[in-house]
Amino acid sequence: DIQMTQSPSSLSASVGDRVTISCQATQDIGTSLNWYQQKLGKAPKLLIYDASRSETGVPSRFSGGGSGTDFTFTISSLQPEDFATYHCQQYHSLPFTFGQGTKLEIK
Amino acid sequence: QVQLQESGPGLVKPSQTLSLTCTVSGGSITSSGYFWTWIRQRPGKGLEWIGHIYYSGSTYYKPSLKSRLSISIDTSQNQFSLRLSSVTVADTAVYYCARDGSGFGDGFAPWGQGTLVTVSS
Numbered sequence: 265d266i267q268m269t270q271s272p273s274s275l276s277a278s279v280g281d282r283v284t285i286s287c288q289a290t291q292d293i294g295t296s297l298n299w300y301q302q303k304l305g306k307a308p309k310l311l312i313y314d315a316s317r318s319e320t321g322v323p324s325r326f327s328g329g330g331s332g333t334d335f336t337f338t339i340s341s342l343q344p345e346d347f348a349t350y351h352c353q354q355y356h357s358l359p360f361t362f363g364q365g366t367k368l369e370i371k
Numbered sequence: 372q373v374q375l376q377e378s379g380p381g382l383v384k385p386s387q388t389l390s391l392t393c394t395v396s397g398g399s400i401t402s403s404g405y406f407w408t409w410i411r412q413r414p415g416k417g418l419e420w421i422g423h424i425y426y427s428g429s430t431y432y433k434p435s436l437k438s439r440l441s442i443s444i445d446t447s448q449n450q451f452s453l454r455l456s457s458v459t460v461a462d463t464a465v466y467y468c469a470r471d472g473s474g475f476g477d478g479f480a481p482w483g484q485g486t487l488v489t490v491s492s
Contacts, residue, residue: 265434298478300418307467307482308418314476351418355473359433362418 266290266354270363276371281342285366287335287352296356299328299337302365303348312337342368373398375468375483383462383490389455393468393483400449401426406471407451408479409442411464419464423471424451463490 267290277283287297295315300308310319312328315335325340339346347370352363379391393407400407406423413419422432424442432440436455444451455462465487469479 296473296476300478307469307485308479309482310478310480313472313478317476319478319480353418353420353478355471355478358431359422360420360473362420364417 265359266293266357266361268352268354268361268363270350270352270366272366273364274367274369276369277342278371279342279344283339283342283368285337285350285352287330287337287363289333289335289354289356292332293354293356295331296354297328297330297335298353298355299326300351300353301346301348302351308351344370373470373481375470375481377466377468377483377486379486379488381487381489383458383488384492385459385490386457389458389462389488389490390452391466391468391486391488392450392452395449395451395470400444400451401446404472404474406474407444408469408471409453410467410469410479410482412467412485413461413464421453421466458490460490462488464488 269288271286297315299312302308311322316328327338329336349365349367351365374396376394383389408423409421411419422442424430424444439456441454465485467485469482
């Protein structure tokens with residue numbers, strides 16, 4: 265199985281900050297990577313697919329990048345509604361796997 | 372738009388079988404290219420992909436669960452189901468169903484709201 269490692273596991277930031285989360289795969293997955301946002305008690309929501317493509321309706325402050333084994337997810341200017349847990353997920357090969365999640369908290 | 376809704380018992384005894392159904396509305400489960408997926412999240416943990424099914428009935432299961440897992444589809448009811456046998460407390464989790472668009476280079480969307488299944492005597 266391809267292992268996905270996110271860093272950091274948790275992050276404290278303030279409204280207006282720029283934050284970046286990393287996701288590393290144990291083998292080359294090309295750009296077969298998605299990012300999800302999960303708020304407390306809710307189902308995850310797809311934000312970014314194919315490493316850098318934004319799902320319809322997702323605000324432009326969210327972006328993704330990278331290829332191969334190293335990926336990033338960036339929020340350019342944090343808004344109050346962005347405090348949540350973010351997950352990366354590879355779909356290069358089965359079984360699909362997720363990172364352990366990054367919890368973004370208010371400083 | 373397509374919506375998914377999980378249903379099934381919230382409490383299962385150890386060694387018994389966990390059974391859940393996902394009902395798809397607003398679209399056909401036979402839509403070409405989409406897989407129908409089960410994902411779970413143990414308390415306080417990350418997301419775990421369990422398995423998926425295509426409308427043809429073709430399945431793929433997470434290898435570590437394969438001996439206990441069965442996913443089926445009922446195209447006439449626009450539903451797909453999960454059965455996990457011989458459950459233990461480690462199977463306690465929120466179970467989500469989702470549509471998988473990876474065949475199009477897309478992700479899991481939409482998701483059901485999730486249903487908590489507790490394994491306890």
